[in-house]
Amino acid sequence: MSRVAWQLATVTAIRPETPHVKTFTLSLPQFTPHLAGQHYDLRLTAEGGYQAERSYSIASPPEQAGEIELTVEIIPNGEVSGYLDEGVAVGDQLEVRGPIGGYFVWPGEASAPPLLLVAGGSGVVPLMAMLRHRQRLGVRTPAALLFSVRTPEEVIYRTELEVMAANDPSFTLLLDYTRQAPPGWAGYHRRIDATMLAEVVARFGTARPQAFVCGPTGLVESVANSLLAAGLPPELILTERFGPTGS
Amino acid sequence: MGIFTNRGFQPKRPANPKLPPGQYETTDFPVLSAGPTPRINLANWEFRLEGLVEAPVKWSWEEFNKLPMQDFNPDIHCVTKWSKFDTHWRGVSVDTLLEHVQLKPEAQFVTQFCYGGYTTNLPLADLRDGKAFVGLFYDGQPLAPEHGGPARLVVPHLYFWKSAKWVQGLRFTAQDEPGFWERGGYSMYGDPWKEQRYRDDDDEQASASALRL
Numbered sequence: 347m348s349r350v351a352w353q354l355a356t357v358t359a360i361r362p363e364t365p366h367v368k369t370f371t372l373s374l375p376q377f378t379p380h381l382a383g384q385h386y387d388l389r390l391t392a393e394g395g396y397q398a399e400r401s402y403s404i405a406s407p408p409e410q411a412g413e414i415e416l417t418v419e420i421i422p423n424g425e426v427s428g429y430l431d432e433g434v435a436v437g438d439q440l441e442v443r444g445p446i447g448g449y450f451v452w453p454g455e456a457s458a459p460p461l462l463l464v465a466g467g468s469g470v471v472p473l474m475a476m477l478r479h480r481q482r483l484g485v486r487t488p489a490a491l492l493f494s495v496r497t498p499e500e501v502i503y504r505t506e507l508e509v510m511a512a513n514d515p516s517f518t519l520l521l522d523y524t525r526q527a528p529p530g531w532a533g534y535h536r537r538i539d540a541t542m543l544a545e546v547v548a549r550f551g552t553a554r555p556q557a558f559v560c561g562p563t564g565l566v567e568s569v570a571n572s573l574l575a576a577g578l579p580p581e582l583i584l585t586e587r588f589g590p591t592g593s
Numbered sequence: 594m595g596i597f598t599n600r601g602f603q604p605k606r607p608a609n610p611k612l613p614p615g616q617y618e619t620t621d622f623p624v625l626s627a628g629p630t631p632r633i634n635l636a637n638w639e640f641r642l643e644g645l646v647e648a649p650v651k652w653s654w655e656e657f658n659k660l661p662m663q664d665f666n667p668d669i670h671c672v673t674k675w676s677k678f679d680t681h682w683r684g685v686s687v688d689t690l691l692e693h694v695q696l697k698p699e700a701q702f703v704t705q706f707c708y709g710g711y712t713t714n715l716p717l718a719d720l721r722d723g724k725a726f727v728g729l730f731y732d733g734q735p736l737a738p739e740h741g742g743p744a745r746l747v748v749p750h751l752y753f754w755k756s757a758k759w760v761q762g763l764r765f766t767a768q769d770e771p772g773f774w775e776r777g778g779y780s781m782y783g784d785p786w787k788e789q790r791y792r793d794d795d796d797e798q799a800s801a802s803a804l805r806l
Contacts, residue, residue, distance in 0.1 A: 350778075350793050354597060387790075389615070391597060396604045399615040399674055425605040425617065433601045441597055446791065448777035449627050563624040567739055570629035580709070583629050 383451035386444030461489035466561025613785035631709035641762030645700035667749030700765035705757035712772035
């Protein structure tokens with residue numbers, strides 16, 4: 347059988363993360379342990395044969411065997427995300443294939459360099475798989491997540507990230523609210539810029555972190571350029587760009 | 594499988610014969626790259642034809658811009674599922690470039706190599722007879738760096754990762770040597786109409802050729 351053949355997964359849980367983001371837990375008949383950062387393709391088929399496909403990052407760590415969690419941003423008028431939002435209930439089946447992608451991945455070796463994760467919006471999803479994998483492995487080399495959102499209600503995985511940061515001194519959570527910050531907020535409150543990234547890189551001291559940057563194109567372009575300017579070599583900057591474009 | 598349907602799922606878009614299977618139309622121009630956009634100094638830019646040729650050639654930016662250019666208006670299809678119709682490019686046909694070099698008979702495949710280290714592979718035949726060009730202008734403007742500027746190869750009949758951004762040259766080879774995404778499990782050929790996204794989607798002939806490597 348083909349390594350990435352289509353299979354019929356069963357939805358076992360649906361969890362709202364923010365007003366426009368939901369996590370779907372899918373039980374898989376053929377589970378292949380993935381690398382943190384990989385994705386699955388999901389295919390919908392209508393009566394009459396019409397099909398629509400999208401790719402969704404895996405949010406769960408590979409240690410969570412037998413199932414995957416896909417965190418999906420519900421796009422206005424989204425053909426696939428709209429159906430997932432309104433048409434899918436626990437117990438329903440969905441066609442998926444994966445895991446796919448071998449580049450924007452964090453294998454999680456103990457010898458791996460420190461992790462600098464930068465996310466815009468739902469770009470946090472593959473980075474969350476890396477953080478969950480890191481936690482399960484017990485890796486304690488430094489890691490930081492700079493997570494840019496517009497408003498407090500858009501912080502996907504907020505509670506889990508805050509608990510992770512509280513329990514693991516080697517992990518730093520840096521939230522950045524670009525539009526509206528919570529009352530009394532003393533952290534970042536502007537679009538990610540070169541100064542901010544230089545500060546985050548400086549947190550790693552003389553160590554050169556491996557950077558993973560994921561989010562909308564504009565953010566990823568500007569972050570990758572600023573990380574180069576902050577002295578990171580290009581081979582330590584991995585990017586994945588996506589957004590609600592055309593969905 | 595194949596008879597499975599998602600209860601209540603209705604197409605939101607009318608069927609479009611220009612759209613390969615699994616694709617949707619976008620009017621934006623999304624960007625996909627694996628790392629930072631390389632900064633390329635045009636004073637040092639060059640484009641090379643090398644590998645299985647009698648004598649390699651190379652052009653400076655100035656020389657390359659003096660080559661005859663044409664307009665191209667292809668539909669493009671990205672493996673991440675978006676397609677964009679009727680894009681407007683100006684550039685140099687690969688046929689024009691090939692007039693400057695004598696290929697050795699064993700040259701059957703090509704590796705596109707790039708500033709920043711990206712590579713991608715395809716059969717030589719897929720670059721000939723008007724099927725591919727080096728794009729320098731998009732929508733009447735110099736091609737933006739995030740879209741592959743200053744120069745990008747464009748092979749519109751294959752998935753768009755076969756159209757290398759920041760292209761630096763073409764290396765002619767006897768075997769089909771997997772490039773950057775191809776080594777990561779993506780298709781050796783990438784025909785959108787056969788939905789050859791991943792290596793497992795390649796037809797038997799292509800897979801067999803890959804196995805010989």
